[in-house]
Amino acid sequence: MFHSLIQRLQTGGRWVVLDLGTVHSATIRELGKFRCRLEFVELADGLDSLNGEIDPRRIRQTADALLPPRRTEQTDIVLCWDLINYLNQPALTAVMECIALRCKRGALAHGLVYYSAKSMPQRPSTFIPVDDHHIIQHLNPGIERPAPRYSPEDLARCMPRYSVERGRLLRNGMQEFLFKL
């Protein structure tokens, strides 16, 4: 599915890509082939504050502060990687709602959800685009933690503005999703 995002970029024009993960040289190299603005958030740095808050309004404020400022030029593509798994449901709702407000209608969001896998790394993984337009997951070492194993129904409830464009179960137990706004 990452391949299909690249194919979309290859259609030409200018694109705004929001990457919720850690900056990686391979991502810059891959997306640098296209006319785009690449925004990096490092959402992992804000996970504790997002998950630790109870008041939905405060969660929303925290999410808004972590994300890039809203601009007149809206986002076309969102790279969520596996960060969805590291947000509890209120935080996931707030983050994806704030992202939706920054996106164009029809924008795509790519994400990976631990679905059949019962556990996941303690911290989000790094995902590295490789030459054939696929991605490689570099797992962080150390102890694992239970995966929330969000179902499509959970995701639909937390992300009401998004619809599943495509989804498929991977051999490593993750479900790969392409969401459309």
Next chain:
Amino acid sequence: MFEIGKKGTPEAGTRPESSPARTESSPPRSSSAPTGRDAAVIGPSIHIDGDVRGEEDLLIEGEVGGTVQLKNNSLTIGPNGKVRADVYAHSIYVDGYVEGDLFGAERVHIRKSAQVKGNVTSPRVSVEDGAKFKGAIEMDPQAAQGGNRPSAPRNAAPQQAPAKPVMQSQPPKPEQPAVAKTGAAS
């Protein structure tokens, strides 16, 4: 206002004789980062609030707030350097901390020890793995040339965007512990 390189140098260790005035037609200099030996230095104990302008390469190891403008020269923000400023230079190399936007007429290179909060606009941008970066990288040469950047102050580095951006990158760190490939052909 600090005019580095015009009325002497701010600190020992600089070599004003190595920095003749350059013009727009000067040939491009080496793409390597300037060293302390051939660049003016703002040392670790120096704290500047205001605009820093100059016509020679500059190494910042201290703290600078305001703007930094090196029209035709390179700026290196050393490992101890802290810059809270918008930076306009021919080439920018970051090892330390930056909070502000970076405009590199030729290139911006963010090294693995760097922490950058701000937007980067340059025809060549490279970020080493391990660097902390929060902000945007403008990879569209058309946007880099005009529309999507804030208005630069006078004497800011001119944008010399080539027809196509060149994105350079460092290879993944070899010490990555485990690898799993996902996202097979779809």
